[in-house]
């Protein structure tokens with residue numbers, strides 16, 4: 172089951188599955204959100220990429236801050252304001268360039284300094 176990890180002022184919030192996997196959900200896929208709680212839209216399916224378990228509860232609460240681990244942090248500027256680069260985007264850049272582009276192996280993009288790693 173997922174917990175809300177952080178509420179970014181960008182276009183998505185970060186969630187962590189109990190298996191440790193991080194997912195990002197756009198605010199447009201939420202019915203409601205505040206600093207400690209969000210409600211997913213009825214038609215939004217939250218499925219963990221790693222353990223394939225679907226989160227069926229529409230309500231997701233902020234996790235206990237004392238158990239915060241494995242939160243992606245920018246190695247350059249230290250910001251937590253990072254975005255996961257989607258697999259779809261990686262495939263598109265691969266197809267467009269025809270060789271391994273610099274983005275292909277990268278997982279996260281820092282929204283603060285634009286660094287990718």
Ligand SMILES: [Zn+2]
Nearest residue numbers: 188190219222
């Ligand atoms: Zn999981």
Ligand SMILES: [Zn+2]
Nearest residue numbers: 245248281284
């Ligand atoms: Zn950064």
